[in-house]
Every structure is written in structure tokens, then in C-alpha cells.
Amino acid sequence: MKKKLLIALGLSGIIAASVAVGAYAASDIKLFINGKLINADLQIVDGSSYVPLRVVSESLGADVKWDGDKREISISAKGFDPNSAIVTPSxxxxxxxxxxxxxxxxxxxxxxxxxxxxxxxxxxxxxxxxxxxxxxxxxxxxxxxxxxxxxxxxxxxxxxxxxxxxxxxxxxxxxxxxxxxxxxxxxxxxxxxxxxxxxxxxxxxxxxxxxxxxxxxxxxxxx
The missing domain is CATH 2.60.40.4170 (Immunoglobulin-like)
Incomplete structure (x- = not known):
């Protein structure tokens, strides 16, 4: 079962919103990633715009994994080699x-x-x-x-x-x-x-x- 994860959009060029305190679906707001319209469940929470993390990541070609036991989210770019992240100390x-x-x-x-x-x-x-x-x-x-x-x-x-x-x-x-x-x-x-x-x-x-x-x-x- 995929877990729904929401991320605040603070990136310029994706979306900007300023609304009254509260939380509600923002069906009139459109999300574009690399110029492509993305179908996503956007929400407004306390004046900030939120969108599912998986939608944004996978639209950028990344892989998203959720480990319920460890309560961890893992995002890997396409072609990422996990061994390359291991840095031997000096x-x-x-x-x-x-x-x-x-x-x-x-x-x-x-x-x-x-x-x-x-x-x-x-x-x-x-x-x-x-x-x-x-x-x-x-x-x-x-x-x-x-x-x-x-x-x-x-x-x-x-x-x-x-x-x-x-x-x-x-x-x-x-x-x-x-x-x-x-x-x-x-x-x-x-x-x-x-x-x-x-x-x-x-x-x-x-x-x-x-x-x-x-x-x-x-x-x-x-x-």
C-alpha cells in the first residue's frame, strides 16, 4: 500500500499561494513540472501549498520508497548508484x-x-x-x-x-x-x-x- 506523503512547495516557479489559515483542497491550482501539467491532489495548509511527494519525485524521474518499519522515506534519482554515496573518510x-x-x-x-x-x-x-x-x-x-x-x-x-x-x-x-x-x-x-x-x-x-x-x-x- 502506497503511503501518501505531502511536501510543502517552497520552490520558485512551481507554485505560490497566500490564503487564510486553514486546510482545504486547491482544485483551481495547477502544478507544472518541467512545463508539463501534473494531475495532483494539491492542498492549502496554513497559507502553504502542499502536493504529494511521490507525484513530484516520480515526475522528475526519481524513485520513492517508504519503509514503514523504520519510518523512512527514500528518494533516488534515476540511475543513482547507492554505492556512490558511500564516502571513505580521510x-x-x-x-x-x-x-x-x-x-x-x-x-x-x-x-x-x-x-x-x-x-x-x-x-x-x-x-x-x-x-x-x-x-x-x-x-x-x-x-x-x-x-x-x-x-x-x-x-x-x-x-x-x-x-x-x-x-x-x-x-x-x-x-x-x-x-x-x-x-x-x-x-x-x-x-x-x-x-x-x-x-x-x-x-x-x-x-x-x-x-x-x-x-x-x-x-x-x-x-
Whole structure:
């Protein structure tokens, strides 16, 4: 047996009504959905217009289910995959990792496996390994160190560079400069299977682009 469910119409462009307090059938009011006239039992209750929820939902191509035992209404859009609504929470690991190459040094304090990382409020979410880092030029010379262009290799055998989504924690360093922020690596494979990674960092160079440090590979264990 289908249960009749009523929904208040607060959506502009569907219907607007202002009447005296009370409740009665509104046979003179017409309901249009996507330009199509819908046959529905509209009612006016305390100045608000109501229409059966099932009518509106099914007219928009959605499926409506009523669970009497749980007292729950479920509305699913056409083609909706219930598994897509299951979001794996992000998982963070506090680490103490230092990478030193010549006079440049990097401290990694946290690694986060984020299934829906967004670099800003307008960007599309991505699966990502996110490193919280502090980079420092310990010398008095101006140096260049492009750590976001370097790579990680995960235990799942995925290799990726961090240059697309990372913050400005690299580039040119005037003497004794410190930069803090995040290095972000987009992951295409199974994020939840990552338990360790190798971070491969090229050595820094001076203002004449001469190397002043060696390439370093640092293993990071997530536990």
C-alpha cells in the first residue's frame, strides 16, 4: 500500500499561494513540472501549498520508497548508484621524516590519504596523498628547489608527481627562507591500499642552476 506523503512547495516557479489559515483542497491550482501539467491532489495548509511527494519525485524521474518499519522515506534519482554515496573518510598519519639535500631541508610532519581532496572550493575533488611539509634553505645563498615536481612511488606501484595541486613550498629560496604548506599527489588507483611510499627528490641548484645537492629517496611508512 502506497503511503501518501505531502511536501510543502517552497520552490520558485512551481507554485505560490497566500490564503487564510486553514486546510482545504486547491482544485483551481495547477502544478507544472518541467512545463508539463501534473494531475495532483494539491492542498492549502496554513497559507502553504502542499502536493504529494511521490507525484513530484516520480515526475522528475526519481524513485520513492517508504519503509514503514523504520519510518523512512527514500528518494533516488534515476540511475543513482547507492554505492556512490558511500564516502571513505580521510586517514591521517603523524610522521617525523626529514629529507636533506645539500643546504636544503624538508620536514614532513603528516601524511593524509584523502579520497576527496579539493585544492579550493571550486575545484573537483580528487583522490590524493597529501604531505604537510616545511622546507628551508639553511644557507645564505639564493637556491632553487623544485620538490613539488618530484615523485612518489607507492607500495601499490603507482608513480605520480605533485606539481598540479601542491602549495608554494618550493621554487626560489633566498638565504635562510622557510616555506610551509602541502604537497599533493593525485592517486588514480586504490587509495585505501597505500601503506607506504618512497619520495624521490632531486637535489637543489644555485642561481646559476648548478647542482648543490644530490637526489634523495626517502621511504615513508604509514602506521
Amino acid at each position: 586517514k591521517s598519519y603523524n610522521v617525523k621524516v626529514n629529507v636533506t639535500s645539500g643546504p636544503m631541508t624538508m620536514d614532513i610532519s603528516k601524511v593524509t590519504l584523502d579520497p576527496a581532496y579539493k585544492s579550493n572550493q571550486y575545484s573537483q575533488p580528487i583522490k590524493a596523498v597529501v604531505l604537510d611539509v616545511k622546507t628551508e634553505n639553511t644557507s645564505n645563498e639564493t637556491l632553487n628547489w623544485y620538490v613539488t615536481q618530484d615523485k612518489i612511488v607507492t607500495n601499490t606501484k603507482e608513480q605520480v608527481s605533485g606539481y598540479l595541486y601542491s602549495e608554494q613550498v618550493d621554487g626560489e629560496f633566498i638565504g635562510k627562507v622557510v616555506k610551509t604548506g602541502k604537497i599533493v599527489f593525485e592517486i588514480k588507483g586504490d587509495l585505501t591500499s597505500i601503506t607506504s611510499l618512497n619520495y624521490v627528490v632531486e637535489g637543489p641548484s644555485d642561481k646559476n642552476y648548478k647542482r648543490v645537492g644530490e637526489t634523495k629517496t626517502t621511504e615513508i611508512i604509514l602506521k
